[in-house]
Amino acid sequence: MSELTPELLLHGYSIGIFPMAEHRDDPEIFWVDPRRRGVMPLQGFHLSRSLAKAMRRSPFRASVDEDFAGVVEGCADRADTWINAEIFSLYNALHQRHHAHSVEIWEDQTLVGGVYGVTLGGAFFGESMFSRRTNASKMALAVLVDRLRRAGFVLFDAQFLTDHLASLGAQEITRAEYHTRLDHAKEITARFAAPPEATLYEVVQRMTQTS
Template identity: 40%
Template sequence: MARPIQKPFWLDPYPVLFPPTQLALTDPDGLLAIGGDLSPEWLLNAYQKGIFPWFNEDDPILWWSPNPRSVLFLENLIVRKSLIKVIRKQKFTVTLDTAFEKVMENCSKITRPGQNGTWILPKMRDAYTQLHQKGHAHSVEVWQNGELVGGLYGVALGKMFYGESMFSLVSDASKVGFVALCQQLKAWGFEIIDSQVETQHLKSLGTQLITREHFESILKRNTQKKFPPKAWQFEVDWQAPFLAIPCDSSHQSSAL
């Protein structure tokens, strides 16, 4: 007997309700549902379940829960010798939540291999700006000589951070921003960054693939930890550990 063809679920704008993630398609990997809305209520409900929106300009809203999932356990962050040297030169300044909309705009303009155009459309930028104004979406800005040259943004729920996109206009800028964020998140007691889908760029920094089941167990534990939504700023000197070590080998943050 032929197996029934799987199809994603169609969502109405209301109520805010997703099907179980176990029902996501395997081809394309992780496509779960179509429709709904990009309001803060929809987005926060989605991230609580490990679901995120990702669609092109001519598509309806598409919601995803890939299996396996790309994540970074903060204790496994890899900072290679070349990047340590860049950090030690202190040619970049890194800030948090000072230019969220500019970071999103730059992320939308970066050309990415295998992608035609951008999924960071004006309605996505408006939606995540609303989350930022509510203290749930955050940006990392990397500056050089007063110019924004790199950064990334994502969403935080409890002590769970979901990375969305990053950009770099000069070599290593986005990596420096990512390392700085990792140091601060670790100091706040965060355990993991969700990087959604594997890329070689993030894999070089220590991301790995885990099953959806494993990811969701981590997700549940960390979203329940109390960490109030608010604008972020650095509360640690994130560069200090790298300034204090020799530059003769690759380094993992767990040793810092």
């Protein structure tokens, strides 16, 4: 791969591919183009009764773009990670260009969960999430989906379908279907930062009223 820049990284997303490394100490980065793609239907997020109850009663606080680097670090803080130093630097550069964003979950002043990804038009490309408390990553995803809905996004790319994401409503589609949806999403104008921040309670109230 030629030298990867924030601009080249964004171009990759625009044509349906994304970068990975084998592990944190591997300097080599390669492009990934899955034959089948995981997507989270924005109107099909499954907010279980137990998660809704936990969010209503939770002392946690949700925020947006308050600690992007901290979220990426949290996602990389595991035994097996594809986030190497170059990828960390590139996503922070995209964040500075307002093309990468994060949702944080806080317990007092401690970051206990979060999710981050890249935005382009009306598409959000989810990259990774982490949790240091029960349900923290699920809460972050719920806040993210609520924000994407309110901001006018039409595609939430989850890359690969996992059991965890499937339990929250994610689905798997073909590469061809993904590119059709991506082409449409790129024509949409959506602003991730536009909606006001919401509490976990407010997110649950909106989701339970529209589900």
